[in-house]
Amino acid sequence: MLPIISGEQVQQVDASYCSTEKISSLDLMESAAISFVDWLMPWISDCNKPIYIFSGPGNNGGDGVAIARLLKYLNQTVHLIYMKEVADCSQDFQDNFHRLPNGISVSKFDVWDGKIEKDSIIIDAVFGVGINRPLEGPYLSLIKILNKLGGLKISIDIPSGLPADQAAFGTVFKANHTATFQFPKLSLLFPEHAELVGELHILDIGIHDHFLDKFERGHFYLRQGDVLAFHRTFHRFSHKGDFGKVLFLGSELGKSGAINLSGYAALRTGSGLVHIAPFMEDPFRMIPIVPELMLYQDSSKTSLNQFDAIGIGPGWGMDVDKDYFQSIFARFKKPMVIDADGLNLLAKYPELLKEIPQNSILTPHLKEFERLVGESANHLERIEKASSLAKANKVIVILKGAHTLIALPDGRKIFNSTGNQYMATAGSGDVLTGMLTSFLGQGYAPENAAICGVFHHGLAGEIASKSKLRGMIASDIIESIPDTFIKLNVL
Numbered sequence: 001m002l003p004i005i006s007g008e009q010v011q012q013v014d015a016s017y018c019s020t021e022k023i024s025s026l027d028l029m030e031s032a033a034i035s036f037v038d039w040l041m042p043w044i045s046d047c048n049k050p051i052y053i054f055s056g057p058g059n060n061g062g063d064g065v066a067i068a069r070l071l072k073y074l075n076q077t078v079h080l081i082y083m084k085e086v087a088d089c090s091q092d093f094q095d096n097f098h099r100l101p102n103g104i105s106v107s108k109f110d111v112w113d114g115k116i117e118k119d120s121i122i123i124d125a126v127f128g129v130g131i132n133r134p135l136e137g138p139y140l141s142l143i144k145i146l147n148k149l150g151g152l153k154i155s156i157d158i159p160s161g162l163p164a165d166q167a168a169f170g171t172v173f174k175a176n177h178t179a180t181f182q183f184p185k186l187s188l189l190f191p192e193h194a195e196l197v198g199e200l201h202i203l204d205i206g207i208h209d210h211f212l213d214k215f216e217r218g219h220f221y222l223r224q225g226d227v228l229a230f231h232r233t234f235h236r237f238s239h240k241g242d243f244g245k246v247l248f249l250g251s252e253l254g255k256s257g258a259i260n261l262s263g264y265a266a267l268r269t270g271s272g273l274v275h276i277a278p279f280m281e282d283p284f285r286m287i288p289i290v291p292e293l294m295l296y297q298d299s300s301k302t303s304l305n306q307f308d309a310i311g312i313g314p315g316w317g318m319d320v321d322k323d324y325f326q327s328i329f330a331r332f333k334k335p336m337v338i339d340a341d342g343l344n345l346l347a348k349y350p351e352l353l354k355e356i357p358q359n360s361i362l363t364p365h366l367k368e369f370e371r372l373v374g375e376s377a378n379h380l381e382r383i384e385k386a387s388s389l390a391k392a393n394k395v396i397v398i399l400k401g402a403h404t405l406i407a408l409p410d411g412r413k414i415f416n417s418t419g420n421q422y423m424a425t426a427g428s429g430d431v432l433t434g435m436l437t438s439f440l441g442q443g444y445a446p447e448n449a450a451i452c453g454v455f456h457h458g459l460a461g462e463i464a465s466k467s468k469l470r471g472m473i474a475s476d477i478i479e480s481i482p483d484t485f486i487k488l489n490v491l
């Protein structure tokens with residue numbers, strides 16, 4: 001998995017890479033600039049819009065200057081506005097500045113006429129990961145001007161003003177795309193920064209992941225290439241028992257959809273036998289959404305050991321009494337998935353947290369998480385609280401949202417790369433619970449079940465939303481689960 005290192009460590013990685021590969025930092029800046037231009041050109045080459053590049057005094061500014069040169073070579077109309085005397089800028093900035101070809105309009109900010117043609121493309125290369133204090137003076141004035149403009153606005157590496165590892169501490173450039181180098185900086189993954197970052201793109205500049213491994217501090221980014229290794233494979237002689245027998249407890253009267261969605265998602269994820277137990281007086285009156293689902297009546301006296309995995313909570317309601325809730329942890333000693341009202345019940349009876357079987361998977365969304373651990377000032381604090389909850393109770397905490405976080409009991413924190421805004425729809429969480437429980441029931445180690453469940457859930461959402469966009473519903477996510485296995489070639 002790709003380590004997410006700190007902004008401060010980026011310089012050390014660069015130095016390590018340059019000395020091992022015997023290249024100069026200027027060469028590395030050139031690869032960064034080339035990867036940016038390669039990424040940008042396919043979608044701007046036909047529109048012929050003027051490009052304004054704003055370059056600060058450090059190496060982020062240097063990237064901007066190198067990009068100005070490359071775009072000019074590709075016959076683009078380029079305006080470069082730089083902020084500080086060239087002699088006071090970083091060495092690589094200066095070297096690139098002296099290589100600028102003719103035909104680019106170059107102005108220093110304090111004498112620039114301030115004119116930006118309508119519908120221009122704005123490239124923000126003011127500050128990168130070297131930001132160390134809030135924007136002020138000319139930098140603040142510039143970003144305020146740029147934030148008022150519409151059109152395509154792209155940040156190089158990180159929106160200027162945003163620190164790499166912390167919550168924003170002042171005015172920040174508002175990008176609609178951020179093209180970041182090599183790995184996502186931690187702060188680019190915070191939900192409160194979504195409006196600053198826009199769509200996130202990760203550009204490879206040639207540094208191999210193992211250069212990042214040396215600086216690894218427990219944060220990782222989960223990509224498609226990583227996820228295959230966490231799967232179990234099955235063969236021609238596998239039978240339905242191998243694929244697991246799972247049960248879902250939830251769905252009070254009026255919310256029968258919840259465990260139906262979980263159960264159906266478990267079937268589509270590959271479970272052999274799926275039971276659903278509605279929390280209703282006569283559970284057998286409910287009609288499952290697909291005939292492959294079996295109904296089950298649970299009581300606090302019956303052992304649940306016949307099941308390989310259980311998922312509890314979707315649509316359960318808060319009328320579940322404490323003794324019955326507690327009895328589940330005594331009747332099922334293997335890792336389970338706890339979601340929705342299962343989590344709300346834990347928030348109501350926090351003394352039961354220590355009774356949860358080790359390595360169980362808790363899947364709060366932000367509100368449920370707040371009920372469990374209280375409010376957080378920002379996402380950084382939330383990430384730390386999720387990790388503490390996981391470590392203290394030896395459970396896996398999946399904090400749902402854009403870039404869902406998987407906090408493992410050993411302290412590792414994994415951020416997911418799949419999914420999109422269209423997944424914020426009723427029942428999407430019930431689908432995740434179904435998928436996670438299914439993987440557990442198929443004999444996946446809980447950590448692997450968490451990783452595969454979260455990744456495939458996001459990927460299914462991406463696939464389903466292609467043809468549905470805002471009209472996508474949770475059932476569409478379920479229908480796309482099989483395509484995720486086909487896409488990853490998991491047999």
Ligand SMILES: NC(=O)C1=CN([C@@H]2O[C@H](COP(=O)(O)OP(=O)(O)OC[C@H]3O[C@@H](n4cnc5c(N)ncnc54)[C@H](O)[C@@H]3O)[C@@H](O)[C@H]2O)[C@H](O)CC1
Pocket residue numbers: 010011013014028029032056057058059060061062063090126127128129130131132133134135136139156157158181182
């Ligand atoms: N491996 C890579 O990812 C590569 C990244 N590159 C780019 O380099 C920048 C980081 O460059 P660095 O020079 O370290 O930092 P900045 O450009 O952000 O500028 C730092 C510069 O600015 C001063 N400063 C900081 N905050 C302020 C402020 N609020 N007001 C005024 N001045 C400020 C600080 O003192 C420094 O002088 C990275 O993001 C990439 O874009 C390389 O191109 C190649 C490899």
Ligand SMILES: [K+]
Pocket residue numbers: 060124125126127128155156157158159160
């Ligand atoms: K920037």
